[in-house]
Amino acid sequence: MELLHTRSLVPSKWSAVSCDQWADDLHSICGSFNPRLIERGRPVRGAARGIDVCGMQFAHVSNDLDCVHRNWDDIRRDTVEHLFLIVQLEGSCGVDHVGQQATLDVGDCILVDSTKPTTFHFGGNFSNHLSMHLPRQTMYSGKRDKFDIARKLEGFDTMAIMLRALIAKIMSTPDSDGNSASLQELMFNATRQAFVSDTDVLLNPMYESAARRMQMVDMLIDQHLTDANLSAKWLATRIGVSIRTLQQDFHGVGITCTTIIRDRRLRLAKEKIEQIKDVKGGRTIAEVAYSAGFNDISYFNRSFKELFDCAPTDCLRQGGGKPE
Structure with a gap:
């Protein structure tokens, strides 16, 4: 067709x-x-x-x-x-x-x-x-x-x-x-x-603008979202600037690096829950949280509810999956 x-x-x-x-x-x-x-x-x-x-x-x-x-x-x-x-x-x-x-x-x-x-x-x-x-x-x-x-x-x-x-x-x-x-x-x-891109973006932090650095940071966060070592310090090292410079770049767009990483991990977790909620005997909330980059389940549950105005178990139970 x-x-x-x-x-x-x-x-x-x-x-x-x-x-x-x-x-x-x-x-x-x-x-x-x-x-x-x-x-x-x-x-x-x-x-x-x-x-x-x-x-x-x-x-x-x-x-x-x-x-x-x-x-x-x-x-x-x-x-x-x-x-x-x-x-x-x-x-x-x-x-x-x-x-x-x-x-x-x-x-x-x-x-x-x-x-x-x-x-x-x-x-x-x-x-x-x-x-x-x-x-x-x-x-x-x-x-x-x-x-x-x-x-x-x-x-x-x-x-x-x-x-x-x-x-x-x-x-x-x-x-x-x-x-x-x-x-x-x-x-x-x-x-x-x-x-898929077959070109590498070269960045010279000494001459690039904050917007250009943030573009590179945005790409690195997406590529390494679930890595345990993903942090502002790791990102600053990868693009060759000080942690203070990177923090100033984030301040310029009105958000912190930690918030962006947390919210994207939460959205990844929500996507995973949507995919498994109709699967009997599927993954648990804890397994989803760990796979999305979280290692503190209480923090995950609290942050999830703040962002989406519902608990992760509520999302999962809509499809009858395993909550624990």
Whole structure:
């Protein structure tokens, strides 16, 4: 089955909805984004709808807006982090992300990080794309690979063809299928392979800006999130600056290094709980906490509840898994 010819994704006719309704629908699926119309008050042709299938979450997004923007305030409001694997189904879309610009045509794929500002440009022209929500911390966890975020795969690229074929397979596989978990892992690995970076970023801390150093720190945290020795001191040593300089860099963005590491480990733990909660005899909360980089279960439980407003056992019991 060719994803680009799936009639449920590429219907012959699109209806119109109010811009407010479209924005609310997008927010409920993807988090905080800000749409902008070319002509104020007119309806939006298209829709924003969620698709949950085979244990995976998708956003099917179509519109004829001017643009949709996500800024730092939007990012701070969202507690869930994803990598969005986007496939263009109809029309075209401009993407401005992490300082790179790309234009997506039909069949093209791109990987976007929800923790970074993004602008999607449409210019009033109709665009239709499918976005697969990949759990960000799971994608980075235990891997030393670097991803080329914002790198476009042309529609004819072998990797783009493979990703579209896997998505089509996932969308036709029911949740009850015994191979659904294996298919999810195959999708994760295929995406890693498709966007793996083959270049090393060289950093000279004496001449680089705080923003550039923070970019490197952000990448190192993702790559070494579950390592026992991950700390501000370890990061400062890796990028060749003093601990004081690194602390000043973090102060400039209004957060501490310890908080970033803790919150990303908590999000990784939550992703792991979501993956095991329907598995009978699966891993315990303590095992999940240890695998995410925590060694104090009381601290983990307290921090988890502060960030997500629920206990980890509450998340697990929703699916009937083992709480202890």
